Amino acid sequence: MMDNKMIVEGSLQKVDGGFAFLGRLPYYRGLGLSMIEDIMVSVDGVAIPRENIRFSVRGKTYTLDQMETVYDDRWNFGEKALIIALKDDGLSPGEHKIEFAVRNRVSYLPFVPTTKDSKNLALAA
Amino acid sequence: MAGTIKRGVSLYSYQNETFQGKMSLEDCIRISAELGAKGIEIIGEQSFWGWPECGVAQDDVDNWHRLIEKYGCTPVSHDFMLDYKRYKGREMPFDEQVASVRKDIDFGARLGMKYIRALVSIAPEVLVAAAPYAEEKGIKILIEVHAPLHFDHPWIIRHAEAFEKFGSDALGFLPDMGMFVFAFPTVWKEKFMRMGVPKTIADYVEKAYEDRVLSEYVILNVQQMGGTGPSIAMAETLRHNAAFEPKRMLDYMHRIHNIHGKFYHMNEDYVEPSIPYDEIVKVLQQGGYQGYICSEYEGNRWIEDAEEPDSVEQVRRQQVMLARLLGEETVPTLATPVAA
Numbered sequence: 288m289m290d291n292k293m294i295v296e297g298s299l300q301k302v303d304g305g306f307a308f309l310g311r312l313p314y315y316r317g318l319g320l321s322m323i324e325d326i327m328v329s330v331d332g333v334a335i336p337r338e339n340i341r342f343s344v345r346g347k348t349y350t351l352d353q354m355e356t357v358y359d360d361r362w363n364f365g366e367k368a369l370i371i372a373l374k375d376d377g378l379s380p381g382e383h384k385i386e387f388a389v390r391n392r393v394s395y396l397p398f399v400p401t402t403k404d405s406k407n408l409a410l411a412a
Numbered sequence: 413m414a415g416t417i418k419r420g421v422s423l424y425s426y427q428n429e430t431f432q433g434k435m436s437l438e439d440c441i442r443i444s445a446e447l448g449a450k451g452i453e454i455i456g457e458q459s460f461w462g463w464p465e466c467g468v469a470q471d472d473v474d475n476w477h478r479l480i481e482k483y484g485c486t487p488v489s490h491d492f493m494l495d496y497k498r499y500k501g502r503e504m505p506f507d508e509q510v511a512s513v514r515k516d517i518d519f520g521a522r523l524g525m526k527y528i529r530a531l532v533s534i535a536p537e538v539l540v541a542a543a544p545y546a547e548e549k550g551i552k553i554l555i556e557v558h559a560p561l562h563f564d565h566p567w568i569i570r571h572a573e574a575f576e577k578f579g580s581d582a583l584g585f586l587p588d589m590g591m592f593v594f595a596f597p598t599v600w601k602e603k604f605m606r607m608g609v610p611k612t613i614a615d616y617v618e619k620a621y622e623d624r625v626l627s628e629y630v631i632l633n634v635q636q637m638g639g640t641g642p643s644i645a646m647a648e649t650l651r652h653n654a655a656f657e658p659k660r661m662l663d664y665m666h667r668i669h670n671i672h673g674k675f676y677h678m679n680e681d682y683v684e685p686s687i688p689y690d691e692i693v694k695v696l697q698q699g700g701y702q703g704y705i706c707s708e709y710e711g712n713r714w715i716e717d718a719e720e721p722d723s724v725e726q727v728r729r730q731q732v733m734l735a736r737l738l739g740e741e742t743v744p745t746l747a748t749p750v751a752a
Contacts, residue, residue, distance in 0.1 A: 359465055364430070364457065365431040392497050395493075395495070
């Protein structure tokens with residue numbers, strides 16, 4: 288659900304040491320950060336290593352490993368988080384294919400869902 | 413006892429719009445009130461950012477009460493989740509689960525709710541342990557009986573036995589009408605066909621559902637028809653959905669206090685072709701039910717890949733259907749634009 292709304296249109300931007308975009312949790316509610324098992328990002332078909340991904344909401348930034356033990360912060364329903372990908376050589380201006388997947392640990396589900404979205408986003412020069 | 417069932421909406425129904433910021437909490441409550449659906453149910457953490465890990469500011473709770481009063485509504489239920497898998501690799505300890513339910517009882521009470529909804533995955537012992545506190549706060553904890561579970565399933569019977577043994581009126585059931593899917597929903601079939609299921613297989617699964625063929629046979633037959641991937645997934649929906657019997661609610665009426673009016677698609681003739689609401693309303697009236705039926709639109713996730721869901725129109729159609737079935741004389745009608 289909400290798969291096609293995960294990546295926020297027009298949100299690709301340059302940041303120090305890489306690029307970032309806005310992402311939403313594909314779910315009808317929010318989740319405590321400890322239950323976000325993985326966030327996967329690739330650009331133009333090349334995966335960003337897990338240790339180079341950062342998650343940022345309301346001014347707080349976390350590595351994915353840190354998130355696993357964060358019990359006092361959330362990714363709220365519909366909340367636009369800044370998904371940061373550290374990439375030494377940066378990203379060239381123009382259009383890029385961004386792929387974004389999230390794996391959640393949901394207490395009541397008899398499986399561990401992974402939901403993904405893919406969009407072409409333009410990076411301003 | 414006809415005429416005593418009340419109409420409500422779970423704001424879950426508007427999730428496609430609220431997720432995208434196209435409808436505010438006020439829009440959701442105003443639209444529901446205009447349709448005469450004055451009972452408001454929420455998933456606490458969907459309608460209130462921060463709940464449960466970060467808490468909710470008193471200003472937000474005050475705003476909720478202001479809106480409920482402004483539109484003449486009644487708070488019905490706070491649906492809580494209890495994330496007992498919060499810690500990676502280990503389940504939340506029993507005492508912490510009970511403490512967590514107590515927090516949701518407090519939150520429900522702050523919002524003026526009569527009920528809090530528990531998911532069916534929660535153990536009966538946890539709810540029993542939280543029941544005395546619920547009684548103290550004037551809240552009933554209702555376990556949501558939801559497909560693939562149903563009133564004859566041993567897990568639900570275990571809950572019922574635990575509730576009776578403990579004897580508290582603070583424990584009960586909230587049946588989800590999605591356990592009475594008596595025809596394969598068209599929006600499901602169409603989505604599976606968009607995912608690549610051949611028409612012959614889609615038609616077969618739909619017909620097999622109508623014929624009440626055992627899910628495992630249907631899955632095998634689809635495999636033998638050459639079905640893979642999405643075809644198998646379509647057949648596997650029969651493991652989780654079935655046409656259970658609405659009359660089975662009658663044995664539990666003394667503990668049924670809220671109803672999820674689940675639906676996947678309301679057509680232009682105000683009919684949900686996959687769920688027998690005429691029969692359901694008759695059974696509830698026969699059982700003397702006097703609570704709310706809260707609309708719970710869940711067609712959104714089945715069509716969003718092809719079109720933008722119109723949740724308000726879907727809820728409007730279901731409310732027109734419910735008003736008719738309940739013998740109301742006024743047809744529910746929207747008076748103002750969706751987003752004010």
